[in-house]
Amino acid sequence: MAIGFIGTGRMGSMLVRALLGADRPIDEDVWASNRSPEKLEDLSFRYQRLRTGENRELARECRTLFLCVRPADTAEALEEVRAELTPEHLLVTITNVVELERLAAAVPCRTAKVIPSFAQFVRRGVSLLMPGPRATAEDLARLHDLLERVSRVYEISESQSRAATNVVSCGPGFLARFCAGWAEAAHDMQPDIPMGDWEFLVWETVRATAELPRAGIAGKEILEEVSTPGGMTYEGLQAMDEVLPAMWAEVMRRTAERERILRAEIEL
Numbered sequence: 001m002a003i004g005f006i007g008t009g010r011m012g013s014m015l016v017r018a019l020l021g022a023d024r025p026i027d028e029d030v031w032a033s034n035r036s037p038e039k040l041e042d043l044s045f046r047y048q049r050l051r052t053g054e055n056r057e058l059a060r061e062c063r064t065l066f067l068c069v070r071p072a073d074t075a076e077a078l079e080e081v082r083a084e085l086t087p088e089h090l091l092v093t094i095t096n097v098v099e100l101e102r103l104a105a106a107v108p109c110r111t112a113k114v115i116p117s118f119a120q121f122v123r124r125g126v127s128l129l130m131p132g133p134r135a136t137a138e139d140l141a142r143l144h145d146l147l148e149r150v151s152r153v154y155e156i157s158e159s160q161s162r163a164a165t166n167v168v169s170c171g172p173g174f175l176a177r178f179c180a181g182w183a184e185a186a187h188d189m190q191p192d193i194p195m196g197d198w199e200f201l202v203w204e205t206v207r208a209t210a211e212l213p214r215a216g217i218a219g220k221e222i223l224e225e226v227s228t229p230g231g232m233t234y235e236g237l238q239a240m241d242e243v244l245p246a247m248w249a250e251v252m253r254r255t256a257e258r259e260r261i262l263r264a265e266i267e268l
């Protein structure tokens with residue numbers, strides 16, 4: 001049962017590369033298509049076993065199809081494959097903008113949603129998995145098996161997806177911005193240490209802190225260990241407490257609002 005990826009932009013190509021390079025390689029044929037040929041040529045040059053074709057050909061050859069195009073391109077991509085889709089197909093959307101009920105109403109096949117993360121580039125992080133209308137337990141088990149090769153898999157319902165996506169999928173971006181601001185503030189305070197060094201110091205600290213749970217120290221315990229009441233870390237944390245809750249609430253509010261706007265703009 002071949003697997004196809006329609007759209008090999010950032011996410012589609014990342015998923016193809018992660019899966020084809022996984023420690024537990026997939027036995028099935030992997031196919032990919034893309035609107036413009038360049039990205040596809042680059043991928044098939046790197047991975048000789050990758051098969052490429054037009055969208056319709058992918059739908060004929062693959063029973064599991066990942067739709068990795070932007071929301072605004074979804075209707076057109078669906079139009080190109082719709083005639084080939086049957087109840088034997090499992091169509092997987094990777095965006096929260098495309099609601100599963102709407103997708104299922106537009107196609108005759110089974111549906112699911114997977115929200116990947118750029119962290120899968122290094123075969124880490126979390127993939128969110130959501131069943132759609134007509135998806136079977138076998139479909140979910142199969143997606144689980146596939147995604148576990150490149151990530152931890154967390155199953156949720158679609159109504160939980162915005163908040164979860166803000167953590168696992170937007171997470172690398174949010175963290176990168178947070179760390180960039182941190183390095184810039186340190187550089188402003190001490191410009192005689194080069195910016196590149198500040199970036200190294202910040203990211204090495206992030207990496208080490210992310211490893212602490214392996215030693216049984218996580219969350220609040222880290223705060224207890226590093227923050228002596230009345231000390232400087234304590235003071236810095238007080239400053240963060242004054243702004244971060246409002247910032248995170250705004251991040252959640254704005255992403256949800258943007259999702260609503262984009263959902264209203266698409267027609268399937």
Ligand SMILES: NC(=O)c1ccc[n+]([C@@H]2O[C@H](COP(=O)([O-])OP(=O)(O)OC[C@H]3O[C@@H](n4cnc5c(N)ncnc54)[C@H](OP(=O)(O)O)[C@@H]3O)[C@@H](O)[C@H]2O)c1
Pocket residue numbers: 006007008009010011012033034035036039055068069070071073076077080094095096115116117118169
């Ligand atoms: N980026 C992330 O971190 C992330 C995380 C989770 C989910 N997502 C979701 O993933 C989806 C794709 O995002 P992205 O960042 O990968 O976008 P992207 O880099 O723009 O990639 C989209 C790709 O789809 C191709 N495409 C468009 N219409 C097509 C069609 N009819 N048939 C075949 N290919 C077509 C485009 O081809 P061209 O080369 O012609 O442009 C492009 O390569 C979005 O819905 C996004 O919400 C993204």
